Amino acid sequence: MDKLSRYLRGPLTLVVLIVIARYFFPNKMTFLVEITTFSIYIIANDILYGYMGMVSFGQPFYLGVGAYASAIYLAHIGNNILVAIALALLMGLIAGLILGPAFIRLRGDYFALINAATCAMGLFLVEKILYPITRGDDGLWYRSRMHATPLLDLRKPDQFFWFAMIVLFVVMIWYTWLDRSAMGASFRAIKVNENKMKFLGYDTFKIRWTGYTLMCILAALAGSMYAINYGFVNPSITEPARAAEVLVATLLGGAGSVYGPFFGTFAFLGLKDLVSTFVSRWELAVGVLTIIVCFKFSGGVWGTIQTIGAKIRSRGKASAQSAT
């Protein structure tokens, strides 16, 4: 029981905080849902980058896989939102299983670039080649085709909020578990010294493949949540230009930590929100912001919080000691 609570405490606190925020700032609910969804997307990237040390410049592709899997189903085939989500997860799994063996053999630099190329390819697919199915830049609109789901009606924003909370809760528990599990340890070990892992008899290929596939599934889940929350999908979701956002948010939060992705997303989207009220050109703002983060806050938001926390704690200890 105690063991279980260790995995539950953090995620529960996080979700409760978001729920409280929702009631304090009722008009920010959309923003909170956005953060929730985006942070799942960032967790996916963090598994790849923060844990395994693999940089991908094409994360929007994996988001797009999930979004379009759900969207195409809802627009052309069925009406059940839960099936749409399940399909997205399945497509994520398939993408991971198929692309994985080809991609993860590549050296770091090639891996990053081939993902960028894949992403551009994906954009081209949904924009042009699959036009009859995806309607290209016009996007797919299917809100009216979605049927109500039992218990929570995901078509309604305030009920979707609760759904997002449940998903975040589950994902965070899993992610906390991953961080402490043997699997998480093996991901980290690969980042540090893959050859050593090989000597020790680990099948590093399989470990990477697993991590990559998990990334695909999670990113697809985030994509599917976008698709359902918005009720439409257009190619801008898989735009390669947005690959940078993912990396920035990951770095901003502090890579390879449990709460990094969430705080990174929070900081990134918050800043973007602020900045966009002043300047309309996001490229310039995101570019400058990123460079500042890279050079000045290399530990990320979560890293900074932790160092401050550690300082306070050590000071607390010191004063406690001096008191005795």
Next chain:
Amino acid sequence: MTRKSGAATGSLKPSENGKHVMIEKSNERILEVKELSVSYKTLHVLFDVSLEIQTGEVVVVVGRNGAGKTTLFRTVAGFLKQDSGTILFKGEDIGHLPSYEVALKGLKYIQQDKHVFADLTVRENLELGSYATKDYDWDRVLEHFPKLKTLMDRKGGNLSGGERQMLLMAQSLLGKPELVLMDEPTEGLAPHVIEDLKGAFKKISEQSTLVIIEQNLPLTAEVAHRVYAMKEGKIVAEVADKKEIQDLAFEKYL
């Protein structure tokens, strides 16, 4: 284990023709390393290492694999930055200089991996050394390595281990360095090749002060004036007595 101050052993006469400026062993300290600490990110590798090298000496640094010998050399040569401590070369603090400036000041480091530019010929490899130092006196440096003269047009990638080491030594002598650091020059070489190199060490040491990392203890006994033993990132012993060196007394510190 006290240093024999002013021991005039091995002093050589300066040559008359001026071609060789033979150096004399003296009390002048060419290199002083004081309380050097170095780490790779979070891994602390060198702990307060201090040492002194006298002009004209041949000093050998011994130690097990992973003792931190290469790290020490790389830091002295400017490839790594120390966390703390100072490095004085001819009395000047070089701890903050980039590696190429250290090299131009007359402190050359020959890396452990025996890497020569595979894609360039022996001649081109030497040209690069000359380009950097503006020293085109190839006769002087090739004198010790007659074999290289026959290999001028061979690609670096096709040289044998011994030939590589010779090329690296020749390359490093361009610019008349006053101090040459060699990182395991005989590692992986056949005994007869080592025999050749030994002659080269002697000749080089007539022109430059030499600090060598060596695992080959008999060889060490033969060439060293002084030996430092390193263990787990610290200098654990210094042996200056010729007799003790010959008896491999430093072996017990490893």
Next chain:
Amino acid sequence: MLELYISAVVFGLGISGILFLVSIGISIGFGLMRIVNMEQMVYYTFGAYLTFALVSATGSFVLGLICGTAAAAVAGFIVETQLLRKVYGKELMFTMVVTFSVFLIGIGIVQYVFGLASKPVGMPFHTIVHMLGAKIPLYRLMVFVIGMLVYVFINLMLNKTIAGKAIRAGIENPDQVRGLGINLGRIFTVTFVIASGLAGFGGALNSPLVGVTPYMGFDMLLFAFITVILGGLGSIKGTLVSALILGQVISVGGTIYAPLAFVGPFMVMFIVILFKPTGLYGVRGRAFGFEE
């Protein structure tokens, strides 16, 4: 029918010329400085926009070419000396993010100065040559020839000059070059300025063919990536060969079946990478990142 393919081949050669010019910087930047400089396409964009500005102002395309190239080189100089020097030796992710940010900033600047709308650039000449019955615009042929000349020039520089040899040695083992006493940093700067100048030159040459828009760099970035991945990062010969292959895939492939113009390069890269993860001429080993 034959004319169609002949002109497709020549079009492809023109594309190859541009691809080579704009990719060379990414490839060398990787080989020598061990960074993936995503911001190369900023110079490409700058080169194109300056050509546009000068052609509109003075009507002289040659002047546009020169100024476009120069502006790109200056931009490259500023970026290298002010920013990139701080990222050499840092991990891959970091350098990619930083250089990508520079790319975004460059796009932002172009948007501020020139606006969002796409701008046409007039062809410097409209001469048509006839070849086996096919009508071929001389300009495209010229672009190809220029690309090849640049290749020859770069090769001469690398193989015959001492600075070029230092670059080759630096690609192999940067630390050892420094150990000889060579200021590799200065060589980096010179190389980088040349590379960015070439990207700007490529942008200038391409501007009459594609017109200029703030996002032109994004489209080109994809093709540049494919070119260097296919050719092998760090290999100049590889970059050339892969530019030649891709030019034909885009042009001839696109003539056979239109979507191939876009999907073709990707498929070729994908297949090659499957069998040879380092691209056609890429080298194994030393580079950072995980092995193989």
